[in-house]
Amino acid sequence: MSFYDIGKSHAQFDFDGFFKEVKDKDVFRALSKETLDEKDFLALLSGKAQGHIEAMAKKSHEVILKNFGKVVYLYSPLYLGNFCDNECVYCGFKNGNDIARKKLTFDELRKEAEIIAETGIRHILILTGESRGETPVSYIKDSVSILKKYFTSISIEVYSMSIEEYSILIAAGVDGIALYQETYDENLYKAVHPKGPKRNYLYRLDAPERACAAGMRSVSIGALLGLSDFKKETFFSGLHAAYLQNKYPGIEISVSLPRLCPQAGGFSPKSKIADADFVRMMLALRLFLPRVGINISTREKNDFRKNLIGLGVTRMSAGSQTEVGGYSSPKESEGQFFTADKSSVKEVKEMIYAKGYQPIMKDWQEI
Amino acid sequence: MEDTLIIAGHKINSRFLLGTGKFSSNEIMKESIKNSETHILTVALRRIDMDSKDENIMDYIPDNRIVMTNTSGARNSDEAIRIARLARQLGCGDWIKIEVISDNKYLLPDNAETIKATEILAKEGFIVMPYFNPDLADAARLRDAGAASIMPLGAPIGTNKGLCAKEMIRILIEEIELPVIVDAGIGRPSQAAEAMELGADAVLVNTAVAGADNPPLMAKAFSLAVKAGRCSYLSGPGAVKETAQASSPLTGFLR
Amino acid sequence: MFIKINGKSLKISEETTLGAFLADNNINSRKVVIELNRDIIRETSLDKVIIKENDTIEILSLVGGG
Numbered sequence: 151m152s153f154y155d156i157g158k159s160h161a162q163f164d165f166d167g168f169f170k171e172v173k174d175k176d177v178f179r180a181l182s183k184e185t186l187d188e189k190d191f192l193a194l195l196s197g198k199a200q201g202h203i204e205a206m207a208k209k210s211h212e213v214i215l216k217n218f219g220k221v222v223y224l225y226s227p228l229y230l231g232n233f234c235d236n237e238c239v240y241c242g243f244k245n246g247n248d249i250a251r252k253k254l255t256f257d258e259l260r261k262e263a264e265i266i267a268e269t270g271i272r273h274i275l276i277l278t279g280e281s282r283g284e285t286p287v288s289y290i291k292d293s294v295s296i297l298k299k300y301f302t303s304i305s306i307e308v309y310s311m312s313i314e315e316y317s318i319l320i321a322a323g324v325d326g327i328a329l330y331q332e333t334y335d336e337n338l339y340k341a342v343h344p345k346g347p348k349r350n351y352l353y354r355l356d357a358p359e360r361a362c363a364a365g366m367r368s369v370s371i372g373a374l375l376g377l378s379d380f381k382k383e384t385f386f387s388g389l390h391a392a393y394l395q396n397k398y399p400g401i402e403i404s405v406s407l408p409r410l411c412p413q414a415g416g417f418s419p420k421s422k423i424a425d426a427d428f429v430r431m432m433l434a435l436r437l438f439l440p441r442v443g444i445n446i447s448t449r450e451k452n453d454f455r456k457n458l459i460g461l462g463v464t465r466m467s468a469g470s471q472t473e474v475g476g477y478s479s480p481k482e483s484e485g486q487f488f489t490a491d492k493s494s495v496k497e498v499k500e501m502i503y504a505k506g507y508q509p510i511m512k513d514w515q516e517i
Numbered sequence: 518m519e520d521t522l523i524i525a526g527h528k529i530n531s532r533f534l535l536g537t538g539k540f541s542s543n544e545i546m547k548e549s550i551k552n553s554e555t556h557i558l559t560v561a562l563r564r565i566d567m568d569s570k571d572e573n574i575m576d577y578i579p580d581n582r583i584v585m586t587n588t589s590g591a592r593n594s595d596e597a598i599r600i601a602r603l604a605r606q607l608g609c610g611d612w613i614k615i616e617v618i619s620d621n622k623y624l625l626p627d628n629a630e631t632i633k634a635t636e637i638l639a640k641e642g643f644i645v646m647p648y649f650n651p652d653l654a655d656a657a658r659l660r661d662a663g664a665a666s667i668m669p670l671g672a673p674i675g676t677n678k679g680l681c682a683k684e685m686i687r688i689l690i691e692e693i694e695l696p697v698i699v700d701a702g703i704g705r706p707s708q709a710a711e712a713m714e715l716g717a718d719a720v721l722v723n724t725a726v727a728g729a730d731n732p733p734l735m736a737k738a739f740s741l742a743v744k745a746g747r748c749s750y751l752s753g754p755g756a757v758k759e760t761a762q763a764s765s766p767l768t769g770f771l772r
Numbered sequence: 773m774f775i776k777i778n779g780k781s782l783k784i785s786e787e788t789t790l791g792a793f794l795a796d797n798n799i800n801s802r803k804v805v806i807e808l809n810r811d812i813i814r815e816t817s818l819d820k821v822i823i824k825e826n827d828t829i830e831i832l833s834l835v836g837g838g
Contacts, residue, residue: 546836562837567777603812674838
């Protein structure tokens with residue numbers, strides 16, 4: 151069985167009707183339970199729950215303190231290349247965008263790594279576009295070998311791979327993967343991915359599970375909020391995470407909540423998500439899956455991120471440059487998305503300390 | 518509303534399983550069985566006393582009940598398997614409660630040996646109901662070994678302490694698809710109701726009934742409590758209402 | 773000759789079958805299960821099995837149990 155079957159089993163479910171029918175007592179019930187079922191999760195995602203946002207926040211705060219304590223894990227993204235064969239309508243790196251294309255030479259990579267490592271960051275997320283020609287698995291593998299000297303944990307956010315390819319990268323030193331489904335609506339998925347290898351919905355949907363099967367230590371999934379009804383997308387992200395958690399209890403599963411923001415190419419979100427809605431999605435997810443990691447990137451503003459600490463978030467990116475080579479020579483090429491939080495790693499650390507939490511630069515190291 | 522407990526494909530008419538040990542007389546046991554409305558009874562296998570041949574317990578058990586032999590006395594999987602095979606030869610059918618205890622101080626079950634015995638007996642076609650210490654990984658092993666249900670203890674056997682292992686049992690109920698029957702430790706009907714409200718599929722009680730001043734009345738009390746707990750579970754109890762909140766310190770930034 | 777029954781030594785005078793032994797001791801063979809030297813003896817075989825010197829026999833029946 152794959153998560154696809156679980157998604158399919160909800161195909162006939164009337165989400166809009168359900169959301170409309172949610173009563174206060176359904177929200178209360180969800181809040182009083184230790185373990186939430188799917189209906190409880192939906193109740194908390196619904197607009198009705200907005201009236202109980204403070205109660206949700208209090209419960210989330212208790213849950214996160216119990217499960218994670220007063221810490222926030224920090225990482226930085228490192229873009230290896232922006233060559234891409236896809237045409238994802240929302241992405242700054244899509245093939246049809248007329249932007250400078252580049253991939254790092256290994257010398258440039260070392261330079262980037264040095265600059266990031268100097269900030270104290272030890273967890274790195276490396277990214278490429280989907281170009282098996284320009285940035286093949288072997289290139290990623292060689293990059294990882296170099297980065298191992300600078301970082302103790304290396305995650306990848308690249309194109310979907312086979313179990314064998316994930317195994318190769320794990321052997322090279324990769325311990326985490328971030329792979330976002332973007333949307334769990336298969337028709338919409340086809341519409342926003344008109345061309346390129348990423349168009350294969352099922353291959354992408356099953357990629358996190360292939361990474362689990364290959365023995366990845368941590369796996370991060372999520373939907374790009376703003377492509378369709380964010381409540382449904384958060385619901386399926388949560389269900390997908392629950393599916394992976396149950397099937398692979400030894401693997402750390404995280405969910406990211408990327409809110410669609412402007413980038414090169416000028417795609418405007420179909421559904422605009424207010425801060426209050428965004429917070430509700432995060433809290434509902436936290437309460438549905440007390441042990442799941444929740445990742446908030448620099449797509450969100452510094453002030454806003456600060457307020458989320460203690461409410462649900464466990465991981466944040468910091469000092470992010472989303473251009474290829476952006477750390478050593480800022481603005482050399484176009485970033486993948488607009489970073490709202492331009493704070494340095496030092497500033498993010500100070501912000502976290504000011505909240506009474508500890509920023510964790512190095513969570514673990516394989517020995 | 519249709520709500521039938523099904524174990525290994527068999528419809529079980531009552532969610533209250535009764536053990537037949539420790540009753541002061543067979544007549545009292547018989548009366549207790551009647552009041553309990555139980556469908557599954559447990560018995561044990563023992564050497565007969567050559568000098569004074571007791572009455573046979575089976576003469577006091579109504580025909581239309583499932584008689585499940587336990588493997589009490591077994592200290593390891595081999596002994597449990599031996600008892601199970603002997604019980605089957607006696608014509609008790611295929612229902613077997615695995616109980617392996619190597620700890621004479623607390624009488625706690627040995628999960629590793631229980632899993633071993635479950636695997637072998639399930640392969641021999643027994644309907645295996647293992648009694649074990651509630652542990653999620655072991656519950657999964659029992660499931661994979663072919664158990665028909667899992668029977669976690671609520672508290673050490675005979676202690677009547679109730680649901681000491683409530684948190685662990687709650688996790689088993691959530692995670693293991695097999696029927697979960699809370700066995701051992703339940704001392705009062707209110708505790709049986711609590712287990713059922715938690716979502717247990719059934720409870721097995723012996724000492725608390727047999728040791729009551731009036732066992733038949735206690736059997737009835739348990740029977741009602743199990744039904745009440747089940748109804749409560751099915752009806753989805755309402756939540757305790759959150760108290761009013763004047764200030765919103767955590768989400769104030771959203772205003 | 774001596775045999776061991778339910779853990780106790782017992783002297784029996786002559787060679788006999790298991791079935792006859794049970795009957796002599798007023799044990800209803802349908803309500804017990806017999807183990808001879810660790811092998812379960814089916815009820816239908818009781819009259820064919822002859823007790824030998826030093827045999828270990830277990831005679832078990834159901835009792836109350838939780």
